[in-house]
Amino acid sequence: MEQQLSDAQKKQLFWACFLSLxxxxxxxxxxxMVLGDWGTEFNLTGGEMGRIFGASLWPIAVMMILFSLxxxxxxxxxxxxxxxxxxxTSAVLTCLAKSPTELYxxxxxxxxxxxxxxxxxxxVCATLYTTQKxxxxxxxxxxxxxxxxxxGTVMILCKDISWQLNALWILVPVLAYGIMFIKATFPVDERVAAKVPYSVMLKDVGFLSSSIAAFLLxxxxxxxxxxxxxxxxVALGVGLAIGAVFGFITKSFGKPLYFILCLLMIPLATTELGTDAWIKQLMTPVMGEYAAWAIVLSAFIMMILRFQAGILTSRxxxxxxxxxxxxxxxxxxxxxxQVDGWMVFAAFVLYAVGQTFYWPTVxxxxxxxxxxxxxxSLNTVSAIGLLSVGIIGGPIIGIFNDNHTTNNIKxxxxxxYEASKVEKEFxxxxxxxxxxKKATELAESVGKSDEVIAATTKAGRQSLxxxxxxxxxxMMVCFGIIGFWYKSKGGYKPRVLEATWE
Incomplete structure (x- = not known):
């Protein structure tokens, strides 16, 4: 049963949430867009730039799980x-930053x-629309x-403006949702309204899924x-130990299907986020200096299609x-x-369509x-996806690329190959x-520069x-099995808690 907020209250709250994300x-x-500018201005190494950028990513999953509790x-x-x-604070600090520490x-x-x-x-969204989640x-x-x-559009169009001033653009949606939330009326969470005990909330995660989350964290x-x-x-041992304590306290092994969803977030997040790093490189031969617009195009396709999600969810x-x-x-x-020329553009659109509904549908x-x-349960599955990209998915894609590069050069x-190969561990x-670097230098000395460059380029496509x-x-196989399992049980049916108003 949906909570009795007026349509106007629901819309204001929903769009305030929309603006916040x-x-x-x-x-x-x-x-x-500005990470390279920071590297140039402050003479940063790749590792230092990665540390600053990473500081905006790892806290997401930590805070999602912490605040969910x-x-x-x-x-x-x-x-x-x-x-x-x-x-x-982030926008203002960035605008005033005069050192890498302040950017961090x-x-x-x-x-x-x-x-x-x-x-x-x-x-909040799930509570507002319990029958249309x-x-x-x-x-x-x-x-x-x-x-x-x-x-992305603002940064491309305002590329001649300093990165300090461009940081103020972030404040526009921040101030907008801040104002909207002042008078917003929040519903009581669906679980709380139905008087489901806090201890029961923890049982869906239980030992199984808490072990994955603890390991990744x-x-x-x-x-x-x-x-x-x-x-x-060691990390696995810590994860299992924390999971065991969580399972003991909650007296729950965890829901098996929920655990499977958490596992499937690893390939899902890797497919949606991990492969995006290749987009600009692949689109450069087609779009040239405008290849940066490829990221904007991908996001635009995703945005438009997600607004039309009701067409899919109704069927x-x-x-x-x-x-x-x-x-x-x-x-x-x-x-x-596989493809070349403007067919890359068509393939890119197909890929963008595919990744559109992954995350919110899970x-x-x-x-x-x-x-x-x-x-x-709602946020843990998402947090596991975010953590897994950097820890598992991204490195695995890198390993695929390393493997193909090494074999092609061989x-x-x-x-x-013999002079440039190195042993790594994952x-x-x-x-x-x-x-x-060694491969490039040696390739020049033996007259194989063009061939080595071609081998490296080919490896990127082989990795895809x-x-x-x-x-x-x-994922197609696993989600198909889940779909057939629901069909064997009489069909997929959303579960709705009966709410009591406060």
């Missing part, structure tokens, strides 16, 4: 005021604010690509604060939508790995099937990579083919 998207687009006690409005403070703190504030926003707006969560999350479109935070990733077996269940999305993204990645599925889990010249497993087969193909 859009503000995070504008900030993200800004940092992507306390948001019902703190309150939605107070939480959003805190998010407003962090985002506004500005990025950290952005990440903290973004995490709180996600922790609040997802359960998948549809409205898709529309709500059109705000992220809307922020990328707005931020420990791994990421150890890497952030020590500069060195922990031994994977298909969330598992079926995820199967369709997996198919389109798989075909798009395969096409990107949120809708988790919210519709595990409403007792409240904010925690075919070109055994001499270059999660305790060793693999071969190529020292690009591998990603297509490793991730969306697997």
């Amino acid at each position: 859009m503000a995070a998207g504008v900030g993200f687009a800004y940092r992507v 306390v948001v019902d006690f703190v309150g939605y409005k107070r939480s959003m005021y805190l998010a407003f403070f962090f985002q506004a 703190w500005a990025a950290l504030c952005a990440g903290l604010g973004h995490g709180i926003i996600e922790a609040v707006i997802n359960p 998948s549809k409205m969560l898709n529309i709500l999350h059109a705000s992220w690509p809307a922020g990328l479109v707005a931020g 420990f791994y990421e935070l150890t890497n952030v604060f020590t500069g060195t990733p922990p031994n994977v077996f 298909f269940s969330p598992p079926t939508i995820l199967v369709i999305s997996s198919f389109f993204s798989m075909m798009g990645l395969i096409a990107l790995s 949120l809708g599925l988790a919210s519709e099937q595990y409403p007792e889990g409240g904010a925690l 075919e070109v010249s055994t001499e270059v 999660f305790g497993a060793s693999y071969e990579a190529t020292d690009a 083919m591998t990603v297509a087969l490793a991730f969306p193909c697997v």
Whole structure:
């Protein structure tokens, strides 16, 4: 039963939530566009730039999980005021920054604010529209690509303005949603309204899913604060230990299907976010100096389609939508790995269509099937996806690229291969990579420069083919099995808690 807010109150609250996530998207687009300028002005290394940029990312998942545990006690409005403070502070600090340290703190504030926003707006949307969760969560999350479109477009058009002044653009949506939240009326969370005990909320996550979240959080935070990733077996042990304690306290092993959704967020997040790093490189031969617009185009497609999510959700269940999305993204990645010329543009659009409905549809599925889990079950699955991209997905794509590069160079010249190969390790497993600098220098000395460059370029496309087969193909099968399982149970049916008004 949907809570009795007026239509005007619902719309004001929904669009305030929309603007808050859009503000995070504008900030993200800004940092992507100016990161190189920061490196030039402050003479930063790649590692230093990565540390600053990473400060805007890792706090998102931490705050999502933390606030999911306390948001019902703190309150939605107070939480959003805190998010407003962090985002506004981030914009002002960036504008006034005169050192990399100040940029780091500005990025950290952005990440903290973004995490709180996600922790609040997802359960608020699910509570406002208890019978339309998948549809409205898709529309709500059109705000992220809307922020990328707005931020990316402004940064490209205002490239002659200093990065300090351009930071003030972030304040526009921040101030807008801050004003809207002043008079906004928040509903009581669906779980709280139905008087589902806090202890029951924790049971959906239980031992299984809390172990994954704890493992990823420990791994990421150890890497952030020590500069060195922990031994994977130590991280796994810590994760299992924390999960065991959580499971003992909650007296719950966790819901198996929810655990599967958490696992599937790893390939899903990698497909949606991890492969975006290749977009500009692939589109450069087609769009030349305008290749930066490829990111804006991808976001624009995603934004428009998410606004039309009701067309899909009225006809298909969330598992079926995820199967369709997996198919389109798989075909798009395969096409990107094969075609040339303007066909790359068509393949790119196909890929963008495929990744559009992934994230919010999984949120809708988790919210519709595990409403007792409240904010925690809704946000934990998303946090696991965010953490897994940097810890697992991104490095795996890099390994794919290293493997293809090494094999291609070996075919070109055994001499270059032997001299430039290096041993690397990922999660305790060793693999071969190529020292690009050595390979380039030796290739020049043996007259194989063009061949080595071609081998490296080819490896990028081969990696996309591998990603297509490793991730969306697997997801298509898994979500298909989930869909058939629901069909065997009489069909997919969202679960709605009976609310009691306060």
